[in-house]
Amino acid sequence: MEKVPAFQKTRIAPTPSGYLHLGNVLSFALTAELARRSGARILLRIDDLDRQRVQPAYIQDIFDTLQFLEIPWHEGPRTAQEFEREYSQVHRMELYKAALVELVEKDAVFACSCSRSKLAADGGEAYRGTCLLQTIALDGPDMNWRLYTSLDRKLRVHTWPNDSRDAVLPASMQYFVVRKRDGFPAYQLTSVVDDRHFGVDLVVRGADLWPSTLAQVYLASILQEESFLQTTFNHHPLLMKQGEVKLSKSASDTSIQYLRGAGKRPADVYTMIAHMLHHEGTINNWQELGGLVLGENSRPAS
Incomplete structure (x- = not known):
């Protein structure tokens, strides 16, 4: 079996905007298995920070799901109360603000007054540079801050286990938002800052987040975050419902909360995921599910 490289830390990083579903569990299980094989700690x-969608019940669901499925983590909060008291992203606002100040000092951002309805009227969610040359003041009310980007800039992404690939920013990420209209930092910026702050060097996420990875690598290159630029990424396949529909948190029948209430055991949940990956047979735990996805072609680093 091929020896995998050693890593220091990976993370499980859910967003509490709904109850966790089978797709989240696949990502968590794969993260735990990659951590086991590479010797990484799990954060x-x-x-x-999406305060309009976050609910206490969704935060509690994260802990309930991880504990029910016996998925381990080594750092971070052990309860919802400890999370709110010590680990919420609101406690790291000064770090995000410092990164935003640095972008302003580098003349790397511009103000944008376009709403989602304006973007839709212009032809979709992709931003077409409407405010690019309007020199709107950054400190104006209800302004997004967008990053100046180029679709020609080559980005190098390190991929699991020890490869790399070159890519460019997709059109959907052109001039992406780093600060939202409400003044809060946007996801791409907080993800880069948090991974740097916690020392994460291995990131596991779904294949649909490849554009986000490219946006974050682009942002890290502007901020000269060398440690983030050395991060290794594993983009795993997505679970799809019938009709090739991606799972979402609004699909209650695939939520772990629903399945627990229906009397399902952890092995039932892992086996359901395996069947959605076209694997027959019983899967008893996260180790077996992670091994199924990865294949038994690598072993823990010595």
Whole structure:
């Protein structure tokens, strides 16, 4: 079996905007298995700055799900109360603000007054540079801050286990938002800052987040975050419902909360995921599920 490289830390980083579903569990199990094989510690980091969608029940669900499925973590909060008291992203606002100040000092951002309805009227969610040359004041009310970007800039992404690939920013990420209209930092910026702050060097996420990875690598290159630029990424396949529909937190029938209430055991949940990956047979735990996804072609670092 091929020896995998050693890593220091990875993270489980759910967003409490709904009850966790089978797709989240696949990502968590794969994270835990990659950590086991590479010797990395696991950080539980909950992304809770979307304050309009975050609910206490969704935060509690994260702890309930991890404990029910016996998925381990080594750092971070052990309870919802400890999370709110010590680990919420609101406690790291000064770090995010410092990164935003640095972007302003580098003349790397511009103000944008476009609402989602304006973007939709312009043809979709992709931003077309409407405010790019309007020199709107950054400190104006209800302004997004967008990053100046180039679709020609080559980005190098390190991929699991020890490879790399070159790519460019997709059009959907052109001039992406780093500070939202409400003044809060946007996801791409907080993710880069948090991973740097906690010393994460291995990131596991779904294949649908490849554009986000490219945006974060782009942002890290502007901020000269060399440690983030050395991060290794594993983008795993997504679980799809019938009709090739991606799982979402609004699909209650795939939520772990629903399945627990229906009397399902952890092995039932892991086996359901395996069947959605077209694997027959029983899967008893996260180790077996992670091994199924990875294949038994690597072993823990010595």
